[in-house]
Amino acid sequence: MxxxxxxxxxxxxxxREIFMQERNLTVTELAEGLGMTRANLSAILNMRAxxxxxxxxxxSEAFGNTAQFWINLQTNYELWHAEKKVKRSAIRHxxxxxxxKQATRA
Numbered sequence: 001m002x003x004x005x006x007x008x009x010x011x012x013x014x015x016r017e018i019f020m021q022e023r024n025l026t027v028t029e030l031a032e033g034l035g036m037t038r039a040n041l042s043a044i045l046n047m048r049a050x051x052x053x054x055x056x057x058x059x060s061e062a063f064g065n066t067a068q069f070w071i072n073l074q075t076n077y078e079l080w081h082a083e084k085k086v087k088r089s090a091i092r093h094x095x096x097x098x099x100x101k102q103a104t105r106a
Contacts, residue, residue, distance in 0.1 A: 007080050011051045011073040012044040019063055020045075034058045050074045 020030060031041040035058065043049035051059070056070035 008073070008076045010047040010077050011070060012047050012049075014073060015059070016045045019059075030062075034062060050078065 019025075020027075025033075027038055027041055027045065031038040034041065034055070036055070040049070044051060044055070051070045051074040053067065053071065056067040056074075059065075059070050060067040
């Protein structure tokens, strides 16, 4: 569970405000460099789409970091929003009794 008051930034925001701005890249330049459409990149930058594993690999190659970095940004963003959305009290629990837990560990 992500335990923060403020939501994590969408990966598209980080891509736009840090990676693109530092390098003075346009959407068109980056889209062409990544081999993706301008529309698909814009959807990520404008928080209408997330970072897929394929895009994470492309970004890691382009910027010299890891695909896991981009996937972690996306996962943290989605998990924070899921934690806010899901009503935990409405979920039925299916936990094993203590004596059954011991048997499954053996």
